[in-house]
Amino acid sequence: MNNVTLNNGLEMPQLGFGVWQVPDEEATPAVAKALEVGYRSIDSAKVYENENGVGKAIADSGINREDLFITTKVWNSDQGYDNTLKAFDASLDRLGLDYVDLYLIHWPTPEFDDYVETYKAMEKLYHDGRVKAIGVCNFNIEHLQRLLDECDVVPVLNQVECHPYLQQNELKEFCSKHNIYVEAWSPLMNGKEVLQNDVIQEMAEKHGKTPAQVIIRWHLQSDAIVIPKSVTPSRIEENFNVFDFELSQDDMRKIAELDRGLRNGPEPNEMNKR
Numbered sequence: 001m002n003n004v005t006l007n008n009g010l011e012m013p014q015l016g017f018g019v020w021q022v023p024d025e026e027a028t029p030a031v032a033k034a035l036e037v038g039y040r041s042i043d044s045a046k047v048y049e050n051e052n053g054v055g056k057a058i059a060d061s062g063i064n065r066e067d068l069f070i071t072t073k074v075w076n077s078d079q080g081y082d083n084t085l086k087a088f089d090a091s092l093d094r095l096g097l098d099y100v101d102l103y104l105i106h107w108p109t110p111e112f113d114d115y116v117e118t119y120k121a122m123e124k125l126y127h128d129g130r131v132k133a134i135g136v137c138n139f140n141i142e143h144l145q146r147l148l149d150e151c152d153v154v155p156v157l158n159q160v161e162c163h164p165y166l167q168q169n170e171l172k173e174f175c176s177k178h179n180i181y182v183e184a185w186s187p188l189m190n191g192k193e194v195l196q197n198d199v200i201q202e203m204a205e206k207h208g209k210t211p212a213q214v215i216i217r218w219h220l221q222s223d224a225i226v227i228p229k230s231v232t233p234s235r236i237e238e239n240f241n242v243f244d245f246e247l248s249q250d251d252m253r254k255i256a257e258l259d260r261g262l263r264n265g266p267e268p269n270e271m272n273k274r
């Protein structure tokens with residue numbers, strides 16, 4: 001299992017487990033399976049409505065808290081300084097934890113113009129030792145630049161949609177320059193057409209691996225943090241079984257050519273839902 005070192009010195013598994021679209025009661029067995037297979041990083045969010053189920057799996061696992069890396073996120077309707085502090089307490093309570101490793105702003109929702117205040121509340125949580133690291137999701141370069149200009153703590157990562165059809169090269173370059181990791185959400189394009197791509201399928205056959213494993217491997221070798229989701233036990237295992245092969249430079253070049261700027265989710269400036 002590979003760890004990366006975030007810009008504040010904290011170690012984080014490069015491969016984690018996502019739980020969007022997993023109902024609360026299904027989150028417990030799914031996370032239990034993930035922990036059994038070897039995942040130690042779990043990516044949840046208030047809006048996924050499964051922090052209780054995730055917390056139950058964590059409690060039942062018997063794994064030492066310091067060996068786990070738990071992420072959750074402040075939802076759009078909870079943005080603003082005081083609301084964020086309240087939302088954080090509620091998330092912690094649902095998870096049954098006394099700290100989270102990583103707290104993220106879920107969307108910048110720029111029309112409301114309160115992500116800077118939200119981030120300042122997260123800085124307080126960080127300085128108070130209630131979170132080990134803070135970061136953001138779905139921030140474009142201009143949103144990140146405002147945090148760099150107006151806040152003190154550099155976000156450890158920016159979690160954005162990223163897969164071979166949306167490779168985010170410009171954003172990756174900006175993040176890398178500022179020592180901010182990119183974490184890929186929908187790394188398998190939410191199970192959609194990229195898994196059927198001919199180039200990916202041929203590469204999978206060549207390596208004796210599946211298309212999902214090839215794509216996860218591409219994320220890892222591109223220095224992204226990656227959080228595939230599955231509720232299928234065999235796939236949870238399959239997606240973790242990616243440390244026994246390597247894509248060649250030629251493979252990486254061929255996948256680079258697949259980029260087509262194709263989003264599955266919203267463009268961040270257009271997501272202003274509260």
Ligand SMILES: NC(=O)C1=CN([C@@H]2O[C@H](COP(=O)(O)OP(=O)(O)OC[C@H]3O[C@@H](n4cnc5c(N)ncnc54)[C@H](OP(=O)(O)O)[C@@H]3O)[C@@H](O)[C@H]2O)C=CC1
Nearest residue numbers: 018019020185186187188189190191212228229230231232
């Ligand atoms: N910050 C943000 O705004 C967002 C964050 N996220 C985070 O990123 C995580 C991952 O993204 P997500 O959108 O869930 O999508 P993924 O790209 O991880 O794809 C998940 C889908 O692919 C299927 N799948 C998983 N593994 C395989 C496999 N080996 N072979 C074939 N199909 C497979 C799953 O099916 P099944 O489960 O039925 O096995 C599911 O339908 C989320 O769970 C969440 O934690 C996601 C979206 C937005």
Ligand SMILES: O=C1CO[C@H](CO)[C@@H](O)[C@@H]1O
Nearest residue numbers: 020021045047048106265
């Ligand atoms: O993480 C995510 C998944 O669920 C949310 C609400 O449907 C999305 O907006 C978000 O990006």
